[in-house]
Amino acid sequence: MRRPVALLLAGLACWAVGPLYLMLKVSVSPPGEVMTARPTLLPHGLTLEHWRGLLDAGQVLPPLGKSLVTAGLVAAAALLLAAPAAYNLARLPARWRYGILLGLFLVRMLPEVSIALPVAVVFLRWGLMDSVTGLVLAHLTLVLPVVAWVLTTTFLAIPREVEEAAALDGCSAWQTLWRVTLRLAVPGLVVAGLLAWLFSWEEFLLATYLTLGAKTMPLQVYYYLYQGNWFLTAAAATLMTAPVLLLTGLLQRHLRATWLAGAVR
Amino acid sequence: MRPRDLVGLLPLALYLAGFTVVPVASTLALSVSAPGGGITLDHFRRIAGHYQFGEAVVNTLAVTGIGLALELLLGLAAALALIGRPAGRQVFQVLLLVPLGVPTIVAAAVMRTAFGTVGYLNEILLRLGAIRTPVDWVGTRGLALFTVAVADAWKVTPLVMLILLAGLQAIPGELYEAARTDGASRWRQFAAITLPLLKPALTMALIVRGVDAFRIFALPLALTGRGLPVLSTYAYVEYLEYGNPYTAAASSVILLAMILLAVASYLKLAGPEEVLR
Numbered sequence: 001m002r003r004p005v006a007l008l009l010a011g012l013a014c015w016a017v018g019p020l021y022l023m024l025k026v027s028v029s030p031p032g033e034v035m036t037a038r039p040t041l042l043p044h045g046l047t048l049e050h051w052r053g054l055l056d057a058g059q060v061l062p063p064l065g066k067s068l069v070t071a072g073l074v075a076a077a078a079l080l081l082a083a084p085a086a087y088n089l090a091r092l093p094a095r096w097r098y099g100i101l102l103g104l105f106l107v108r109m110l111p112e113v114s115i116a117l118p119v120a121v122v123f124l125r126w127g128l129m130d131s132v133t134g135l136v137l138a139h140l141t142l143v144l145p146v147v148a149w150v151l152t153t154t155f156l157a158i159p160r161e162v163e164e165a166a167a168l169d170g171c172s173a174w175q176t177l178w179r180v181t182l183r184l185a186v187p188g189l190v191v192a193g194l195l196a197w198l199f200s201w202e203e204f205l206l207a208t209y210l211t212l213g214a215k216t217m218p219l220q221v222y223y224y225l226y227q228g229n230w231f232l233t234a235a236a237a238t239l240m241t242a243p244v245l246l247l248t249g250l251l252q253r254h255l256r257a258t259w260l261a262g263a264v265r
Numbered sequence: 266m267r268p269r270d271l272v273g274l275l276p277l278a279l280y281l282a283g284f285t286v287v288p289v290a291s292t293l294a295l296s297v298s299a300p301g302g303g304i305t306l307d308h309f310r311r312i313a314g315h316y317q318f319g320e321a322v323v324n325t326l327a328v329t330g331i332g333l334a335l336e337l338l339l340g341l342a343a344a345l346a347l348i349g350r351p352a353g354r355q356v357f358q359v360l361l362l363v364p365l366g367v368p369t370i371v372a373a374a375v376m377r378t379a380f381g382t383v384g385y386l387n388e389i390l391l392r393l394g395a396i397r398t399p400v401d402w403v404g405t406r407g408l409a410l411f412t413v414a415v416a417d418a419w420k421v422t423p424l425v426m427l428i429l430l431a432g433l434q435a436i437p438g439e440l441y442e443a444a445r446t447d448g449a450s451r452w453r454q455f456a457a458i459t460l461p462l463l464k465p466a467l468t469m470a471l472i473v474r475g476v477d478a479f480r481i482f483a484l485p486l487a488l489t490g491r492g493l494p495v496l497s498t499y500a501y502v503e504y505l506e507y508g509n510p511y512t513a514a515a516s517s518v519i520l521l522a523m524i525l526l527a528v529a530s531y532l533k534l535a536g537p538e539e540v541l542r
Contacts, residue, residue, distance in 0.1 A: 005346050009353075012343050013360040019375040019419065020363065022385050026378055041387055044414050081280060083271030084310070091270060107285055109476050109528055113500040114517035118295070119287040125361070141284045148277060202368030204483040209505070218370040218483075225422060225487055237374040241367055248366035250358065 018103030020241070027051065027234035034230060050231035060220060060236055066202055067217035070132050074139045074192045074200035078147040083189065087181070091160075101152065104145040115141055116209040123210060130165070130214040138206045143196045150195065154188025155181070194247055201244065289521070294361030295514035308515040312503075318516060321499040322465075324410060325523075328485070328495060331414035332421075335385035336474060337467070338416065345459075348433045351369050358453070365423040372489035376416040409493045413485050417478065425470045432466025433459070465535065472531040496520040 026034055030045040054060050061228040089097050117140055122128075128134030158181060182189075204218045211219060217240050224233040299305040312318040343361055347354060364372070379386045380402040387399040401411040436459065444454045482497040491502070496516055504513035 005351050006353075008342060008363075009346050009351060009357045012339065012346075013357055015339075015365050015419070016361050016423070019379055020367070021371075022378055023371070023375045024517045033335065039385060041385065041388065078354060081276050085277035086273075088270055088273035104281075106528065107281055109524055110289055111480050111497065111517060111524060112482070113480075113497045113513070114292040114521055115285060115288045117500070117504055117513055117517065118291040119284070121510070137284060140280065144277060144281060174452075198366060202370065204370055205501075208501070217366060221368075221370045221486055222372055222483075225370075225377060226490075230378060233374045234378065237368075237371040242367045243372050244368065245363070248362070251366075252362060 012093035015101040023234050023237055023241075024228055027238050029231075031231065049233045054232055054239070058092045060239070063215045063217045064239070065216060066132060066135075069198040070135050070139065070216065071197045073132065073136045074143055075196040077136060077140060078143045078196040079151075079189060079193055082148040082192070083149055083185075086148050087155050087177075089148070089152045090158075097152070101149065104148055108142075108145040112142070112205045116206050119206075122211040123171060129210055129212050134193050134210050135216070136200075138210055139200045139203055142203065143199050143208070146199070147192045147196050150187055150192040151185070154192070157188075158184045182259055191251060196253055198244060198247060201240075270379060272307050289418050291516045292521075295510060296518045298511070300511070306494075308511040312512050312519075315512075317494050318499060321494040321496050321516070322519070324406075324483070324485075324493055324510055325479060325495045325520075327410045328414050328417065328481060329475055332413060332417045332478050333471065333474055334412060335418040336422050336425045337470065339422045340429055340470065343426045344433055361426060362423045363388060364420050364429075369420060369483045370487060372416055372420045373484050376412070376419065377488060378482075380412050380416075394485070399477050401521035403489045403492060405494070409489050411490055413481070413493060416484050416488060417481060421474060421477070427472060428470045428473075429463065429466050432463045435466075437461045468531065472527060472535075479520060479524055479527070495524075 025043050026049055028046055028048065030047050030049075033040050033044060071240045089100060092187075113252060116138070119141075123129055123134045123138075126134075128137070136231055162184065163176050163181060167173075170181065202218055203216075204222070205220055207216045217224065217236075221233060221236045221240060282447075295309055297304050298305065345505065346511055349362075351357070381387075385400075386394070386402070390396045400408070404411045417445055429523070440458050440462075441454055444458060447455065480497055482501070483491045485495050485499050486501075492497075494502070496519065500513045500516045500520070503509050503516060514535055
């Protein structure tokens, strides 16, 4: 019994991590090792020419900046909009809460193409194409239901008695909210913020509709892929994945399946 | 209930109404608007007669079906292996979860490297002697469907695993003890305890993943170019390439209907409380 389980897990782990290893390897391999009928699996030569090429061409830094700024703003705006809603939701009677959460669940299930088309038409008129503002506004539609969901479970986990005790000790309603409730909600707020960030960082469809020239990072990777340049693709993709692995590493201890059900696509 | 209990919901509700509900409604309206004014079903008739649209519907369903089968199989295998507390469990769990956060476009880039004609999968299979000549993995429609589904499964199997793991952890251990006392075989325990009690988690994984797979966009586009139209990419090409918002809207509405049908049957199957736990 033990041996087959270990073999199964090892096989699944290779399947999960192997492709990323290949990506990293291609990004630092001499072309002769990759562009051949028999590519080698282990790295033999090592070169930084693709990375240098990626950074020197100056094509990757603007998208990198745009994606970083967009994702940061999306995370901040999502928390600002969703936290008050989630706080109210957590204090509502269960039946109301279920109804509203179900509504959020349905909103999340809507196809992006049916949102992207009218939004692109309107943003064209408003002059928001290619802008960070437009992208943030669009990304929020995908992110808000998830963030509201996660924060509602966060606030639900904070017992009302804690707030009542603070009130008894003479805290005003605002002081209670600021000094007690929000402090206790910090882990949930961090998780929700990171999820929103990740969501925006990798978003592809809305960015495609709302971009004429100023690409985001996913569009830049797609551009290299479309050109058929394996090395620039691999280097840019690695660059894009590094912060994600860092963040998900931080997130892992706080992952809950039901949150992710709403959060990962 | 006092109004101040609801005031925090207002910004969120207004935002989602303005940027989600209104756009979807205007897509619906667009799909039945005649360009000169008035209501028409011409756009639906037009896409129904379009060869690529039929292909897109079939491809969407096929990618969803193949992908779900792979994800549930691998996710269940991984969850069952991890729940038995094997040696190195923590390390394996971390490794298995890695693809979860990887951006979809990166998954496409990675899989294109693996699935290219001179890619790594062919090299591995050649070395193992499983194939004699390199395979063009997106060369035929059947293979392309399979390749896109595998790429999708690579990214989301960890999510299915997490959902199923949570489901398995909720099954009380006493049930297995009782079954063992009664002399039930491992297989019998699996069929009589694990599977039925895992049903809520399985249906949840199925619906969440199914709806996402219906909406698949980046992977078919990046892996096959125009080679494998699905509903989302069909709508995209109609709008951005052919400049026809009406047919784009009509195909989005078909996608919306498919999703609503799936969600409705799920809610009927599971009951809303189960969704929200």
